[in-house]
Amino acid sequence: MDKNTLLYRLFIAAAIMAVALVLDKIQRIFIKLPKNISGPRVKTYLEVIHSFFTAFIFLGAGLLIIDNFQIDLFPVLASAGVLGIIIGLGIRPILEDFFTAIFMFTQDTVRIGDYVRIKDSEGWLESIGLRIIKIRDRRGALHIFPNREIKQITNYSRLKAEVVIDLPVKYILGKTSESLKLFGNALNNLKKQQDIGSYVSDKSSVAGIEEIEKDGILIIRTILISSILHRGTISRRFRFLVIQEFESRKINLLKPEI
Numbered sequence: 001m002d003k004n005t006l007l008y009r010l011f012i013a014a015a016i017m018a019v020a021l022v023l024d025k026i027q028r029i030f031i032k033l034p035k036n037i038s039g040p041r042v043k044t045y046l047e048v049i050h051s052f053f054t055a056f057i058f059l060g061a062g063l064l065i066i067d068n069f070q071i072d073l074f075p076v077l078a079s080a081g082v083l084g085i086i087i088g089l090g091i092r093p094i095l096e097d098f099f100t101a102i103f104m105f106t107q108d109t110v111r112i113g114d115y116v117r118i119k120d121s122e123g124w125l126e127s128i129g130l131r132i133i134k135i136r137d138r139r140g141a142l143h144i145f146p147n148r149e150i151k152q153i154t155n156y157s158r159l160k161a162e163v164v165i166d167l168p169v170k171y172i173l174g175k176t177s178e179s180l181k182l183f184g185n186a187l188n189n190l191k192k193q194q195d196i197g198s199y200v201s202d203k204s205s206v207a208g209i210e211e212i213e214k215d216g217i218l219i220i221r222t223i224l225i226s227s228i229l230h231r232g233t234i235s236r237r238f239r240f241l242v243i244q245e246f247e248s249r250k251i252n253l254l255k256p257e258i
Helices: 005-029 039-067 072-079 082-106 176-191 226-249
Strands: 115-120 119-126 132-136 142-146 154-155 159-170 206-211 217-227
Touching: 005 039, 039 082, 082 119, 082 132, 115 132, 115 206, 119 142, 159 226, 176 206, 176 226, 217 226
Parallel strands: none
Antiparallel strands: 115 119, 115 154, 119 132, 132 142, 159 217, 206 217
16 A cells, blocks of 8 residues: 555545544434423433434444455454454443443433432432443432443332321311312322422322211311322422412311301
């Protein structure tokens, strides 16, 4: 290969890499997911999609560059011998990390912001990559795990708990249906809360009157199905919203009126 031919092929190789860089920038700008998917899912899936296309683009560029220099890979790989085995063993952990990450993404096992447990550590999921996953515990410590080491993961944000709430309400002649409606309003408002509303299942419901006590008090039961991690906060917020609903109608919850 003479000098001019070498320079020409080096120029072509540089041009191929430049095009690959431009294509990578373009795909990161234009590849987006639907707006109706929640923020954590968008961030997680976009990272995976971008990483996949980046790998695809530069793998293709690498093959074009090799072809440009007229290098036949088959004899090289066939004669690699021990070196090929070493490379194969070295790339195995990378492939294990990659496929574990793909499994978590495709199965929607976790999302950024979920509270999870991996091995002996638990905390909020900060990031998911093709190689590692990061969680931050309650003390602020950051735990980093290679994806291939994750054999079991517990997602407390996905576990559901059934919370039964019995609240006493005074009996008012002709107003029982209105009282039940106020509980329904409180439940609807609970689902609209920006911080915890997404953790309340649509299967939650106002069951109705559970008991009628002798002193004219009705026990109204509500069944909330929510994230097990947020059940305490959700229960307290629901009670507060019920009180707000009754206060807005200037109704005393406990003193019966017959």
